[in-house]
Amino acid sequence: MTMASEVFSYESLVHAVSGAVGSVTAMTVFFPLDTARLRLQVDENRKAKSTPAILAEIIKEEGLLAPYRGWFPVICSLCCSNFIYFYCFHCLKASWQKGNQSTPRTDLITGIAAGIVNVLVTTPLWVVNTRLKLQGSNFRNADIRPTNYSGILDAFVQIIRDEGVGALWNGTFPSLLLVLNPAIQFMIYEGLKRQLRKGVPRELSSLEVFLIGAVAKAVATSVTYPLQTIQSVLRFGQYNMSTEKSKLLSGLRAVKCLLLNRARRYGMLGLFKGLEAKLLQTVLTAALMFLLYEKIASCTFRLAKHFTTQDT
Template sequence: MSLEVFSYESLVHAVSGAMGSVTAMSVFFPLDTARLRLQVDENRVAKSTPAILAEIIKEEGLLAPYRGWFPVICSLCCSNFVYFYCFHSLKGSYLKGHQSTPSTDLLMGMAAGIVNVLVTTPLWVVNTRLKLQGSKFRNADIRSTNYSGIFDAFAQIVRNEGVGALWNGTFPSLLLVLNPAIQFMIYEGLKRQLKKGAPRELTSIEVFIIGAVAKAVATTVTYPLQTIQSVLRFGQLNESTEKSKLMSSLRTIKSLLVNRARRYGVFGLFKGLEAKLLQTVLTAALMFLLYEKIASCTFRVMGLQNAHHKRR
């Protein structure tokens, strides 16, 4: 069966990816809370993941590490559905049944990432705000917010900051399409190496390891931009008066990177990387494992197991 843009196979990949990512994120959600707090709250002294989680629980309650879980899960589900659907449908349409290459995986990953960013950025802006709402910050310049839920956050942001605020951080997000693109390129490349031309289903440990390796490389390479993305989504910066949105975005990103480097040194650009790697590597590894198992079981029921493994 040819994998076209509007095929059932693309839908299976999309649903499997969404289900896998939601389950994995739910398991490791406190680690993402620690990562985001380290990125946004620059004056926080605690630098290790256990230390900051202990601080959050002590100051804000036992459930504080799970604050904002629902909007994050909703955003992640939509985001991964869009990404997996676009990646596999574009890749299948381009290859038309032939085996992929690393350059093809990178190109298709970037294309899927661009579509994903443009469609889902408003969801990520809202979930960043909700996740940080009610937090006890060390940085006195951070303004408190009062959103009662996802829809109220959307309404308040549009009313007080304009519709464009829902796409805060879009430019660094577009640059960050390299993250999942690199991740999928490494992941798919390692899968091909492990299979070595023989169509077979990888073991759970193999999928977990190559998923972890792929995400670790992609995260480390793009982490400084991820920090700037989180700051911009939180919406605590003064509005730019420049007419050119592109030039304004470029100058804002440059200013944030330079200021953070001057204030904390080069390693300040990687503040929170430990928490991010711990969270994202474990989450990605578990996500790929669940994704592969869900997709494999579905294709087996559909009678498409061999075609699925040969194409990948």
């Protein structure tokens, strides 16, 4: 009964909605930076330049709205993904801690568990939005095959028909490894929050939340970036996967081959191609997301407390 009340708790729902709204707003503001990052990761023949130069190039070749191509499917995926992640994270945290103060270790384990659930549920959405976001792009790599999807549902139908249902989970293995990214991010974020509140329980200022959100995401992104590149390549569907019966072995081999090939062709720095654009986008997005998340959750809880007090 206690576990059920934690899973279906009002607090978990507030955290989930606040996280989803915060992430959607932040991603919308910084979406062009993500476009630049994805283009650098997938189009191997595109030279790595500064983020403004890449965006200027895309606008010149493909039009003013090109940096926002694929915005709607990305926002849908992000909203679902963050709702599930925040909900699972706070449910698990409440049920495992049982009122005790969290530690970096419990935050990391909770983050990994929430990330695994999130990956298994939302990977098909991310595969589709990666395809839609890159559709119609001017690639430097002539080997990339053009696609023609009219929208989210059409992309689902075509992928299932032409590549099989399993293609919707392309990149799942690196995605499962990448649950370390939000887990590390939340571990650092929660740890820094505890440090700032040490001795004096208080609500953090907007600047403090923004800065610790930025630091947490910068560390998590830098550590896991090579795997994020491989994840993007696999989701794009242009890499010929092994036909082995074992999906785990096939996924391991694909990740290993892509990492080695990229390192061989471009050196170790090739594994970090697009990192500048990714850091700029992801750090600013995460910082703004955490700021909005904390403010929305705090405001909701205050309002609920106010109305509860009035009723009594």
